Amino acid sequence: MHSLFEEQEKYMQQNYLSRPYAAITGIGGYVPQKRRTNLDLEQVCDTSDEWIMKRTGIKERRILDKDLATSDMAVMAIRDLCTQFNKDLDDVDAIIVATSTPDVMMPATANIIAKKLGLKNVWAFDMNAACSGFLYALDMGSSLIETERYKNVLVVGADNISSFVDIQDRSTNILFGDGAGVVWLEPSSENGIIDAFMQSNGDGREFLNIEGGGSLHSLNNETIAIEKKYIRQDGKVVFKQAIQSMSDACNQVLKRNNLDIDQVNWLIPHQANKRIIDAVGKEINIAADRTLSNIEYLGNTIAATIPLCIWENLKQLQKGDLLMLTAFGAGFSWGASLLRWAI
Template sequence: MSNSKARITAIGSYVPKKRLTNLQLEKMVETNDEWIVQRTGIKERRIANEDEFTSDISYKAVRNLMERFDKTVEDVDMIIVCTLTPDFKTPSVASIVQAKLGIRNSGAIDLNAACAGFTYGLHIANGLITSGLNKKILVIGAETLSKITDYEDRTTCILFGDGGGAVLVEFDDENPSFYSSYIGSEGEKGKNLYCSNLSNHMFEEKLVGSGKIVQNGREVYKWAVSTVPKGMKSVMANASISLNDIDWFVPHSANMRMIESICEKSEFPIEKTLYSLVDYGNTSSATIPLSLDKGLSEKKLKKGEKVLLYGFGGGLAHAGLLIKWAL
């Protein structure tokens, strides 16, 4: 175990009620259920209402956490919302959530590491608590990707959905959750997965897109399948633990073929992998907390088990984290 003094003490999640199935997508773009399932493993995804935003999903995920684990959040001293789909450029989603929850003495920041956001958020929360700067932190991964998805682009609109998950991280120097981590980014490959904003001239060629997600799926796939297995080894080396000792692997739920390739290359059994993409699609920073909560509700995850989390995506950023499950 590292010198961590932080423990995950509760988890909650929320997904919008509206479903978008593969059969419904067949009526929107040139695609079909068999093709989508074969290539991605996704059967449906959840879609936020027009008046439902990332702050709403974040708030409801925290409420779910509070009710299930009988937790209060008035004394939370930092809120970290991991998202690439904030309600506004400013104020932050975290500040809106802080107001909705009535937390008076808390810092509030948004963190954008795209699909690696939640693992980055946990990495930072562990650092803040272990250093003594904070005592009780909410880490939320939430997205409304439907609001930036191009539903005329059949290569991307089949992937993305909305949802969120939240965990509470508290000071505990006797039974900490965090073993080790490994983070990285390859910004030069950022043009393979982007959503344009104020500027689209960062790269040599002018990028297309008007505020919608644009992805070179083949290049992102190649990058992930080569990068993540190496990162997994680094997380294990930092903890002096073998991959054989891992009880569950929770990668970002990008698509099933990618997860299968990562498991194959790292020689990790797919049966010991948790994912949320079948029912929720790719929810970016929300996939890992949704997968964890799904594993908990299905009674797969058990207290004391070693769990390897690995987020990867836009940036192209990635972050791996080895934790001891404490719930």
């Protein structure tokens, strides 16, 4: 006779195997019309198009109008998704927004988005893991689907990072732009999120941050607010750590799933710097023509880079393709996700 423990173990295994995948069944994006080109930056600081392209691979970035906020971009991206994939917003159960640039300190930007979309009684909340935010939120969203508590989850990556860029600082003004991307998750018996490996530590706090505006350096102290309101980074440290962390995360996922890199159809990395993208591809030994990128004309849009990159390269993806997503951000935070494309 089986013990009670054995019966419970058998039930849990059967239940786990019967859980659905969380599949991406729709994707949308939005980028502002205004462009900040390398020529524009030449007029405000000691830099050049040649220098910027050589170091980053970025030619221009999109900049949101001053009277708009992160939620406005997210709403536009969600509406784009609904139009392109014939989705009904009334079906949405939850909205997870990955952002480092919320509209306000409170309420959550996800709440504001729900209001602007006319949604009632949805679970809406924000996550902040900087440039890794979309992968963190995607993992959370897939967990909601896998538990079968929710059937339709919007995962948004959106940042109005230009609001925190010092236009005189050439270590950051050449990198960052604004944008929003979103995916619709729902259950699937065949394709979807297969695995995710997420990590973080506090080692990177001094090397990449926006210190002003929180409880430590509040806006009540005007001197601190002015001094610390911009994004700052130590490019050399971030560059080296990003390559190592993203490569390691990808290799961890491959190992855990008994896969060889040749079985992965597409690598879709965080769009931080073209040299980082190329280096990660070399480290994990994937062919350059199987790495998707859109950094040249959008720059680093923080949590929006990966969904925007997928959105802009949709025509290259085929249903059943195996995708590896990877990101690295402030914290430090990093990770990789493996999924079977369902569209």
